[in-house]
Amino acid sequence: VPCRINKIEGFAITSFILKYIAFVYAYTVINKYKEDKTLYI
Secondary structure (H helix, E strand, O other): OHHHHHHHHHHHHHHHHHHHHHHHHHHHHHHHHHHOOOOOO
């Protein structure tokens, strides 16, 4: 049971990190396009 809990916690942490990276990447891309005065999304 502890092993299963650890796997679930690890998955949650990993998914949170991936979501955070995706958010930061999207934010950076949007700002880059705003600076270019063009929005391709």
